[in-house]
Amino acid sequence: MTLRLGTRRSLMATTQSQMVADSYTERTGRAVELVGVTTFGDVTKAQLAQLGGTGVFVSALRDKLIEGEIDFAVHSLKDLPTKPDPQVTLAAIPARHDHRDALVGHAKFADLPAGARVGTGSPRRIAMLRALRSDLEYVPIRGNADTRIGKVTAGELDAVVLASAGLTRIGRDAEIAQIFEVEELLPAPGQGALAVECLSDRADLISFLGVLDDPRTRSAVTAERAVLSALEAGCSAPVGAFAVDDGQTLNLTAMVVSLDGQEAVRKSAAGSPSESVNLGQLLAAEMISEGADRLMGEQSR
Numbered sequence: 199m200t201l202r203l204g205t206r207r208s209l210m211a212t213t214q215s216q217m218v219a220d221s222y223t224e225r226t227g228r229a230v231e232l233v234g235v236t237t238f239g240d241v242t243k244a245q246l247a248q249l250g251g252t253g254v255f256v257s258a259l260r261d262k263l264i265e266g267e268i269d270f271a272v273h274s275l276k277d278l279p280t281k282p283d284p285q286v287t288l289a290a291i292p293a294r295h296d297h298r299d300a301l302v303g304h305a306k307f308a309d310l311p312a313g314a315r316v317g318t319g320s321p322r323r324i325a326m327l328r329a330l331r332s333d334l335e336y337v338p339i340r341g342n343a344d345t346r347i348g349k350v351t352a353g354e355l356d357a358v359v360l361a362s363a364g365l366t367r368i369g370r371d372a373e374i375a376q377i378f379e380v381e382e383l384l385p386a387p388g389q390g391a392l393a394v395e396c397l398s399d400r401a402d403l404i405s406f407l408g409v410l411d412d413p414r415t416r417s418a419v420t421a422e423r424a425v426l427s428a429l430e431a432g433c434s435a436p437v438g439a440f441a442v443d444d445g446q447t448l449n450l451t452a453m454v455v456s457l458d459g460q461e462a463v464r465k466s467a468a469g470s471p472s473e474s475v476n477l478g479q480l481l482a483a484e485m486i487s488e489g490a491d492r493l494m495g496e497q498s499r
């Protein structure tokens with residue numbers, strides 16, 4: 199029997215879903231068909247940051263799981279709310295792609311002239327970029343990657359900042375002018391990773407989909423998401439977190455920046471990969487004791 203994989207309809211979503219489908223078929227010999235689903239996040243005109251909550255891209259796919267129209271779903275892990283939904287299980291977290299943010303434009307970041315207009319919809323990116331260069335103008339934008347890059351091509355913006363992984367998935371990585379290292383721009387928790395979900399009562403399917411899981415990616419993103427959750431921050435908060443599990447040790451760095459880029463709390467910790475949730479929670483507690491709470495402000499909650 200062919201498994202039905204639910205996906206958002208954007209090029210990025212269908213490409214990453216097809217990658218997961220191909221990988222599953224290759225490992226198990228089972229056929230997978232993609233089922234396109236339109237989500238609220240794709241149709242709304244509102245600023246994503248103002249939608250007041252995470253998961254606008256996720257809930258429509260979960261609805262289709264519950265309605266039995268699809269067997270499993272693929273999301274960008276970064277878009278997944280940290281609060282678990284007991285009806286669905288994160289059956290696999292495949293090996294992560296590039297975790298970093300990238301600049302698309304005509305010059306490298308340091309070479310942009312003062313006053314240049316840089317587009318990004320993410321308060322995290324705006325705050326961290328402001329900390330690097332306060333002399334640029336940061337313009338909130340949304341829409342799919344294609345639309346965002348189009349604003350540079352049209353001359354409306356000098357550059358846009360997007361996730362490197364997403365640009366590669368849609369075949370636009372040749373337009374990257376610069377990739378930001380994590381020391382400059384700490385990625386969003388889960389950035390570059392995918393989430394494979396199915397209903398919690400499908401024990402057989404959960405175990406089949408497990409062939410797609412990469413344990414080192416799972417421990418890393420689990421720690422990153424534990425920070426976000428313990429800070430009680432959502433996807434629109436100016437919070438970055440990045441972890442690497444080298445098979446022995448899990449190294450985690452997290453950062454909160456005020457929206458004006460003037461103040462930041464950045465901390466790192468190391469621990470056992472099997473204690474990923476704990477490590478994230480401990481780091482978040484340290485950050486809160488150093489004022490992270492205050493920096494996030496009310497609007498980003």
Ligand SMILES: NCc1[nH]cc(CCC(=O)O)c1CC(=O)O
Pocket residue numbers: 274275276277343359360361362363364388389390391392
């Ligand atoms: N919020 C939208 C979103 N969700 C995941 C990605 C990129 C791909 C990824 O992180 O896996 C993007 C676009 C972007 O941030 O440029």
